[in-house]
Amino acid sequence: MTQDRPLWLFGDQLGGHFHGTHRNRGRPILLIESELALRRRPYHRQKLHLVLAAMRRLARDLGERVTYVRAATYREGLRRFGRTVDVHEPGSHAALALVEGLRDEGLVGEVLPTPGFALGKGEFAEWVEGRSGFRMEDFYRDQRRRFGVLLEPDGGPVGGGWNFDKSNREGPPKAATLGVPAPWHPRENAIDQGVRRDLDALCGETGSRVVGEDGPRLFAVGRAEAGRALRRFLDERLPTFGARQDAMLEGDWSMSHSLLSVPLNLGLLDPLRVVEAAERRYREGTAPLASVEGFVRQILGWRECTWHLYWHLGPDYLRSNHFGARTELPGWWRGLDSEGIGARCLSQTMAGVRERGYAHHIERLMVLGSHALQRGYRPERLSEWFATSFVDGFPWVMATNVIGMSQYADGGEVATKPYTSGGAYIHRMSDHCGSCRFDPGVRVGPRACPFTAGYWAWMRRNEEVLSGNHRMAQPLATMRRLPDLEALVEQERLRE
Secondary structure (H helix, E strand, O other), X not given: OOOOOOEEEOOOOOOHHHHOOOOOOOOOEEEEEEHHHHHOOOOEHHHHHHHHHHHHHHHHHHHHHEEEEEEOOHHHHHHHHOOOEEEEOOOOHHHHHXXXXXXXXXXXXXXXXXXXXXXXXXXXXXXXXXXXOOOHHHXXXXXXXXXXXXXXXXXXXHHHOOOOHHHOOOOOOOOOOOOOOOOOOOOOOHHHHHHHHHHHHHHHOOOOOOEOOOOOOOOOOOHHHHHHHHHHHHHHXXXXXXXOOOOEOOOOOOOOOOOOHHHHHOOOOOHHHHHHHHHHHHHOOOOOHHHHHHHHHHHHHHHHHHHHHHHHHOHHHHHOOOOOOOEOOOHHHHOOOOOOOOOHHHHHHHHHHHHHOOOOHHHHHHHHHHHHHHHOEOHHHHHHHHHHHOOOOOHHHHHHHHXXXXXXXXXXXXXOOOOOOOHHHHHHXXXXXXXXXXXXXXXXXXXXXXXXXXXXHHHHHOHXXXXXXXXXXHHHHHHHOOOOHHHHHHHHHHOO
């Protein structure tokens, strides 16, 4: 690396820990808007808005230090720039292959380690080497030890436990909302207006595959905005985050969730600094341990784990298909069309994706993911859908979350059992069922809940494969005792 060589930043590498560290401070910055990248997949319109607004905001904030190029492809943009650049490790197998090809052509010099995660790839490789199995809980605890987070002076966990997940599973309140302070939302500016005009043109052109609705920007796209969003969450919403982080409310889509996944995944926030700031709230006595630990687990545990497993498992992992699922995503799913969906939970969640490009983790896992698993959607297509339809979606985010945890398509490399359930779970954790045409306690007939009946039909269809998982022994035994099992299976075979 030469200190004066320009640094090329992708649209998810925009924070000061990418360009403002001692190693990179003062280096010329190159940003490229690639038309091909914008058109390659059916992205949610609001996702494109966030990425473009974030890139243009950084160009404005850094002024003459930035060269901003709009080109048909990244390669064309680099050739027009005319100088060899360094670049941080990108966020997908495809992007890494592109970077390696550009390096062979002399357009890229050094590929630098990413500062977007607390743990480096080499450190993860050392950690995982020789392990016969992988448990996220082991990784999470070692992350806490490595970075000294929420520890007592003797090295043990504060509060006497590593994981307070059992304290984070309360159902929704009887009220229509959680009644907490609203999340931070930005004020749009001239950059947003320019992005919106450009996206109007893109959406109006033949062949565009943009999905979802336009709407007011809801998430941070600049360093100052990300800082304000973080402080609002830590000071006003973190104290109530823990207990009901798994609950769902129709009238309160954000509840106490941080909504920081967008600025984190755009590289605007340093994850370790975020974790340290959350820990300070616990040490100062302004947020309870269960809330802080649950948030820390999301960032230092699961987010870091997801990144490293994406690279560790390799590109072939995306083709995992343990259950042999072959159903293509239906048109209403690909088009984010919630109209005509009878199940209230699924309709409301899909509407949220269409309107905001967002759903929280339980809606993704136990509504969208559970439905997809029960209906046999192809895991690879589903992972791509999540990566393109969500404003915080990127390939590395969704591979293990969807392929592994949600669809169990890897046969147990990430999760110990499939994460799907009948309607009883959704009834317990949401207020959807009260206004739904279906009854979560009914398996057969016009009021049969498609999640309840779908769960048993899926289990019957995959009985042989599931029989090798000891955690599924009891549900399988229950299924075999159902008196209406064959009628249920036929009903679900015909259900649209």
